[in-house]
Structure formats: C-alpha cells, structure tokens
Amino acid sequence: xxxxxxxxxxxxKFKNHTIxxxxxxxxxxxxxVSIIGPAACGKSVLIKIACGLIVPDQGTVSLFDTPLNxxxxxxxxxxxxxxxxxxxxxxxxxxxxxxxNVAFPLRQQAILSEDIIAxxxxxxxxxxxxxxxxxxxxxxxxxxxxxxxxxxxxxxxxPKLVIYDEPSAGLDPVTTSKIxxxxxxxxxxxxxxxIVISSDIESLQKFTDRMIMPYHGDIIYDGSSDKIxxxxxxxxxxxxxxxxxxxx
Amino acid sequence: MQNSKTxxxxxxISDIGLLWMETCRHLTKKRKSNITTATxxxxxxxxxxxxxxxxxxxxxxxxxxxxxxxxQLQRITGDLSMIGxxxxxxxxxxxxxxxxxxxxxxxxxxxxxxxxxxxxxxxQIDALRMTGVSPVEYLILPRFTASVVMxxxxxxxxxxIAIVTGGISAYIWFDINPRLxxxxxxxxxWDVITAVLKAFFYGQIxxxxxxxxxxxxxxxxxxxxxxxxxxxxxxxxxxxxCNFFISAIILILRDIIT
Numbered sequence: 211x212x213x214x215x216x217x218x219x220x221x222x223k224f225k226n227h228t229i230x231x232x233x234x235x236x237x238x239x240x241x242x243v244s245i246i247g248p249a250a251c252g253k254s255v256l257i258k259i260a261c262g263l264i265v266p267d268q269g270t271v272s273l274f275d276t277p278l279n280x281x282x283x284x285x286x287x288x289x290x291x292x293x294x295x296x297x298x299x300x301x302x303x304x305x306x307x308x309x310x311n312v313a314f315p316l317r318q319q320a321i322l323s324e325d326i327i328a329x330x331x332x333x334x335x336x337x338x339x340x341x342x343x344x345x346x347x348x349x350x351x352x353x354x355x356x357x358x359x360x361x362x363x364x365x366x367x368x369p370k371l372v373i374y375d376e377p378s379a380g381l382d383p384v385t386t387s388k389i390x391x392x393x394x395x396x397x398x399x400x401x402x403x404x405i406v407i408s409s410d411i412e413s414l415q416k417f418t419d420r421m422i423m424p425y426h427g428d429i430i431y432d433g434s435s436d437k438i439x440x441x442x443x444x445x446x447x448x449x450x451x452x453x454x455x456x457x458x
Numbered sequence: 459m460q461n462s463k464t465x466x467x468x469x470x471i472s473d474i475g476l477l478w479m480e481t482c483r484h485l486t487k488k489r490k491s492n493i494t495t496a497t498x499x500x501x502x503x504x505x506x507x508x509x510x511x512x513x514x515x516x517x518x519x520x521x522x523x524x525x526x527x528x529x530q531l532q533r534i535t536g537d538l539s540m541i542g543x544x545x546x547x548x549x550x551x552x553x554x555x556x557x558x559x560x561x562x563x564x565x566x567x568x569x570x571x572x573x574x575x576x577x578x579x580x581x582q583i584d585a586l587r588m589t590g591v592s593p594v595e596y597l598i599l600p601r602f603t604a605s606v607v608m609x610x611x612x613x614x615x616x617x618x619i620a621i622v623t624g625g626i627s628a629y630i631w632f633d634i635n636p637r638l639x640x641x642x643x644x645x646x647x648w649d650v651i652t653a654v655l656k657a658f659f660y661g662q663i664x665x666x667x668x669x670x671x672x673x674x675x676x677x678x679x680x681x682x683x684x685x686x687x688x689x690x691x692x693x694x695x696x697x698x699x700c701n702f703f704i705s706a707i708i709l710i711l712r713d714i715i716t
C-alpha cells in the first residue's frame with residue numbers, strides 16, 4: 211500500500227502553544243483512520259498541515275508521496291484535486307445554492323456534462339437527506355443541514371482521500387448513523403482513504419480501523435480502534451470513557 | 459519596535475507585489491474554469507453600481523472647483539477667458555482619474571476586502587484551495603480584470619461630467635460663454651496619456667490591495683472590519699503614491715522627448 215500522508219519529524223507551534231512535537235506518522239492508501247482528542251488539541255491543525263494549508267515549523271510532510279515543501283502552489287493545487295474535505299466550520303460557499311455547492315468540485319474538474327453533474331448532485335443530496343433543499347441558499351439551511359451539504363460536497367468527486375472534520379456535529383443520533391453508513395458504503399465502493407476527526411468514539415469504532423490521538427504535541431495513541439479501550443495511557447483512558455476525574 | 463514596524467510595512471508591500479505578479483501570471487495562463495461570467499458580474503458591481511455615486515461626487519467637485527477658481531481669479535486679474543481650457547486640462551490629467559480612483563477605493567475596495575475577508579474567516583478560501591481551485595484565479599482575477607476596465611471607463615465618464623458641470627457653473631455664476639469655456643487648446647496628448655495610465659494603474663491597485671487585506675483577515679468579524687479599513691487606507695495611499703510617480707515620470711519623459 212502506498213502512503214497517502216506521511217509526517218516525518220514534524221513540529222509546529224501556534225503562538226506559544228505546541229501543536230505537534232517531532233511527530234512521525236503515516237497513513238496508507240485505503241485506510242480508515244479517525245483522529246480523536248479533546249477540544250483544541252490540534253486535530254484540525256494536523257489535517258491542515260497534511261493538506262498544505264498550514265506550513266509546519268519543522269519536518270517534512272508528504273501527500274501522495276510528494277513532499278509538500280518542494281511543491282509550488284500550482285503543484286499543490288493539483289495534488290488537492292484528489293482530496294475531498296469537510297471543514298469543521300462547514301466552509302460552504304454562501305454565494306451559491308445548496309446544489310451549486312455540492313456540484314462545485316465536479317464543475318472544477320470540467321470533465322462531466324452539466325446533465326450528469328445535476329444527476330450526481332441530486333443523488334448525493336438524496337443520500338444525505340437533503341433532496342428537497344437543492345435550490346435553497348446556504349443561509350436558509352440549519353447547522354445540521356449545512357454539515358450534511360458539506361459531507362455531500364466532500365465526497366462527490368470520488369477523491370482518493372476524504373477528510374471529514376466533525377461530520378456528526380449538530381446531527382441527531384439517527385442522522386449520524388445514516389451519515390456513517392453513507393461514508394462506509396462510499397469507502398467500500400471506491401476504496402479511498404478516509405480520515406474522520408470526531409469525538410463520537412462509538413461511531414468511530416464502528417467505522418474506522420485505526421485511531422490516532424494527539425495531545426499537547428505528541429501522538430499518545432496510534433493503534434487499532436478495537437483496542438483503544440485497552441490503552442493504559444490515563445489521558446486516553448479518561449477521554450474515551452468521558453470520565454470527569456483524571457488528568458484532562 | 460520601530461524596526462519591527464518598518465519590517466512589517468516592507469513585508470506587506472512586497473507581499474502585495476507578489477500577489478499582483480501572481481494575478482498577472484493567471485491572466486496569461488490557460489484556464490479550465492470559465493471566469494467570463496464572474497468578470498461580467500464584477501464589472502456590474504464595480505462599474506454600474508458606482509456610477510451614480512461617482513457622477514454626483516465629481517459633478518459637485520467640478521462645480522466647486524470652477525466657482526472657487528473663477529472667484530479667486532476675478533479678484534486678482536479679472537480675466538476668466540482661460541479658465542475653461544485650463545480647467546479641462548487639470549480635470550483630464552489629474553482630478554478626473556484621481557477622484558475616480560479614490561472614490562472607487564472607498565466603495566469598491568471596501569466591498570472586495572469585506573467579501574474576501576468574510577470568506578477567509580469562514581474557511582471558504584481554504585475550501586476553494588481544497589477543491590483544487592486557485593483563489594487568485596477564482597476570486598481575484600475577475601475583480602482585477604473588471605476593475606481595470608471599469609476604472610478606465612468610469613474615468614472617461616467622470617472627466618466628461620466634471621467638465622460639463624464646470625462649464626454650466628461657469629456660465630450660470632460667472633457668465634462665461636460655453637464656446638470660450640469648452641476649448642481643448644490647452645490639452646496635450648501627454649495629458650490624455652497620463653489620464654489613461656493613471657486609470658489603468660488605479661484599476662489594478664484597488665483590487666490587489668483590497669484582496670490582499672481580505673485574504674489576510676483573521677479573528678472573525680473584528681478581522682473583517684480591520685481588513686476593510688486597511689483596504690480603504692491601503693488603496694487610497696497606493697493611488698496617491700501612484701499618482702505622484704506617474705505624474706513625475708510623465709513630466710520627465712515629456713521634457714526628454716519634447
């Protein structure tokens with residue numbers, strides 16, 4: 211399996227706060243990985259560094275076996291065409307309708323005709339339960355609906371790597387299950403690499419094979435999703451059980 | 459402290475220069491995405507939506523300039539025969555382009571900066587990048603092209619309006635015959651070249667400086683406000699500096715050539 215993301219001794223600080231401290235990490239092709247951890251522990255920054263949106267202070271980051279520090283902005287733009295991403299804030303284009311947001315990655319590829327794009331968008335919106343909202347502007351959607359539009363947009367162009375930052379935030383338990391089923395089916399069908407950032411341990415355990423937990427700059431857990439409850443690290447132990455007593 | 463401020467200013471200027479070069483590079487690049495519709499939309503935003511605002515401002519400036527000039531000149535020499543040709547000359551090479559540029563910097567510059575800053579703080583610009591789209595090509599290029607074209611067109615319009623309102627005021631308040639006023643004998647080709655050059659460069663300064671501050675925004679809605687303020691100040695300052703340099707260069711060239 212080839213490497214999709216490779217961190218080699220990566221360090222990064224934000225003001226005086228250490229986000230990553232000499233981290234070496236590899237995510238391989240077709241892996242389903244979740245990144246967990248308490249708020250502000252650097253999960254989203256880790257992913258943004260992986261995509262070249264943030265340049266780390268030290269170390270080498272490779273995306274699809276291409277070292278990002280040797281890439282020009284044009285090469286980076288080309289690399290990102292193989293990535294779909296749901297941002298934590300949604301990051302939907304507020305000057306477009308719901309359907310246009312979902313269609314955007316396909317239109318930028320300029321491969322498919324408008325008829326086929328419309329069909330794919332309609333199918334995708336149906337899959338996230340927003341079939342009837344395609345014409346609505348983004349401002350007319352609730353937070354949960356916007357998140358589902360973001361999920362639809364992230365996966366529509368069948369990218370090699372899909373990143374979901376908090377896919378279940380603001381969603382009810384039923385919709386959350388449906389969304390994880392959709393992500394799971396997509397992954398099985400297209401065999402792409404999926405990274406999910408979330409604190410919904412139960413859903414992540416069902417969906418992903420591997421869990422990574424950064425904390426204060428270090429990776430304190432990197433292993434099987436099934437075995438995380440056996441982890442002896444007190445921080446991991448407290449976090450996954452949601453206990454109020456402990457080092458967190 | 460002073461040193462750090464100087465370094466920041468130097469860095470800001472060099473980053474604006476880099477953004478300008480990047481935008482120019484995209485102008486000549488073969489593109490997959492169709493930016494014509496976006497450019498036309500921006501031409502409407504920058505041009506059509508600024509027309510009334512500009513015409514009223516420049517119209518009044520023309521009237522005030524003529525009133526003050528005639529009033530002062532009448533006290534000193536009493537000869538108002540050359541007021542029209544000289545007024546037309548000044549409006550063409552200086553007042554028309556500069557007032558248009560400064561007015562557009564406040565209206566258009568603020569709009570561009572606020573829009574892009576809001577996109578930046580809501581991660582929409584990162585989302586564009588993650589879709590393999592260059593924000594410079596998708597967001598700045600249409601605004602840049604539209605601004606250059608519309609600033610030049612609006613400059614022609616504002617020059618015309620200032621001359622017309624000036625002529626009307628001269629006739630009403632000082633009884634200057636329109637035939638005596640509307641004479642182009644003081645206007646040289648250098649004045650027209652200066653006006654065209656100024657409008658061309660002002661049209662580039664406004665979207666580049668405003669986009670730069672918009673792209674650099676952070677810290678939520680406060681950041682959007684800061685970006686807008688910086689864009690208006692930066693664009694206006696850039697226009698004033700550019701005005702000085704173009705005028706100086708043209709004067710030097712004119713001396714060398716003629």
